[in-house]
Amino acid sequence: MVSASVKDVAALAGVSVGTVSNVLNRPEKVSAEVTGRVQSAIDKLGFVRNDAARQLRAGMSHSIGLVVLDAANPFFTDLARGAEDRATAENLTVLVGNSNEDEGRESAYLDLFEQQRVRGVLLSPVGNVIPRLEQLRRRGIPTVLVDRQTENLSFSSVAVDDLAGGEMAAAHLLSLGRRRIAFVGGPASIRQVADRLAGARKAVDAVAGAALEVIATESLTVLSGRAAGESIRSRPEAERPDAIFAANDLLAIGVLQGLMLMGGVNVPQEIALIGYDDIEFAAAAVVPLSSIRQPSALIGSTALELLLREAAAEDGFAPTQVVFPPELIVRASTQG
Amino acid sequence: MVSASVKDVAALAGVSVGTVSNVLNRPEKVSAEVTGRVQSAIDKLGFVRNDAARQLRAGMSHSIGLVVLDAANPFFTDLARGAEDRATAENLTVLVGNSNEDEGRESAYLDLFEQQRVRGVLLSPVGNVIPRLEQLRRRGIPTVLVDRQTENLSFSSVAVDDLAGGEMAAAHLLSLGRRRIAFVGGPASIRQVADRLAGARKAVDAVAGAALEVIATESLTVLSGRAAGESIRSRPEAERPDAIFAANDLLAIGVLQGLMLMGGVNVPQEIALIGYDDIEFAAAAVVPLSSIRQPSALIGSTALELLLREAAAEDGFAPTQVVFPPELIVRASTQG
DNA sequence: ACACAGCAATGAATCGTTTCATAACCAGCT
């Protein structure tokens, strides 16, 4: 036999299935003697509850879904950990899906979560998902957007002020006297990228004689960054920027690799470089990276907190926007 | 109404529930006209299948479970991606659990997967899990061990030859003329750590006048590595090793940070350093790290492949051990 | 005209758990 059910346990213990269920779920309602009999039957048969049956009956799973842009990005693994810790405390499981910045995969994960009747969804969106989220909401599945401020105020969100972060990063580069700033990042459809760029532009526009060049990348990965770095290195010196703001640390690490290949460009003397996220590896880079720090785990736990609150609220729940301030971390890549 | 069921769809389309199910699962059995009616009913009601009900009926989920030692370690995210890609092709979902090198959490995830009646489990084990796995097997849930060779040949496994890798790393350090080798890693209960150390010891023992010191760490993280690095830096110069082999790249990156703090120890002149895994960040470190490369994604996809094969086999399945050879990658941290 | 094959559609039974109205029992009191 592959698997024992409550019925088998009940038969062996000489009680009804309802009683077995009571032993499992409200032990205080059952006499000590019966509890003992049922327990030893459970042990003898190696009974394990069937989650599918429980969920079917309950109408809801004990999971919440999380879709991230890039599971390999330490920012998101930290965020996930924050969410998981909070979820574990609530006896919930977090299912992590990796959209890889792809709308199709994002959508596939939302489908899956909907079929699983998850308690709620945390989402760092790729494209325009608002219609999708409204559909989920109609189903009674609340959503919290992470790492994204919504213009649409009907959804809760937890984010870092990327506009301020972008401005902070560019202002820092400008304060070093650099004037030919390059922004490396993409795709522009990702809100964080657009916001960080907008913030940078704001800072650059405020300084006379400063110019901002945008170097688009396909994704926010080390590989994309390296390609961008190499293309900058291959330019004539006069046409290179004197400072680079990368949309995240993975890109920045790649840019650094690309620039330094074959004893190429000197960082920070020739080109200053700053990233974003302040992942653990930023401090350990060839040239330790300046960066904009975000409280990743806190974002995750806060998002889950909002989600639980929304799920608990009968109705008339007021969506909440939480925005954390970013923090400038200065290291060697913008010093000297 | 929160959610429509097949019954609702059937009623609206004016057919029986069985027909709706047929439209969903064997469209070729249903006439075009009825299919159309059912489809538009589905669209109108926003019907989404309830996965719990499907699973209950099917007796098995469409998921496979994966428990890793550290979800933040790029080696494991790569491995997970390899497994996911293969799973997606098979219309399966991978649930990733992070044991964080903790036996309790490992066990909790196995419990969860058992309750979910997953199709199979991929596991990179912390402690001695063999009894647990035998229990799963009795339930009909096959397991494949990843990143671990079993002495117990009754389970399939996919691993890299850690003994050879450890030997390779230490032999490389010895070939540079270094004789006071330190191994940084722990806990020793993790098989990879023990094997890499054993390999290193073998290489060291083969060279007259060479000595191996073991510096134990609590975990395989950047933070643990930094502590080890700092403690080495704080020793009198004569008592420092002249080469360090770190059990993985995260540790190595941490060691590097610890050594270099406050203009401390020069790598590789004073101390040569080699890591293990060759994660993407190894090449981007302050001093680009030599490392032992493992085909992480390939390990993941191969493991899933073995799992599928075992799940498909009626019985009398012959467990398979796959061992990939590691590869030495030499960078600046062991040159000069 | 009849039999029969072949295709479509049906709907009751099933998966395993939880819930809840009901029954059984006992103790204490009048």
Added chain:
DNA sequence: AGCTGGTTATGAAACGATTCATTGCTGTGT
């Protein structure tokens, strides 16, 4: 003895999708 209140235990119903034996129908061949 009869009644009440309070524990415990019972077992049928429900959750939603799938399956499969059965029915209904159409068309073909004799």
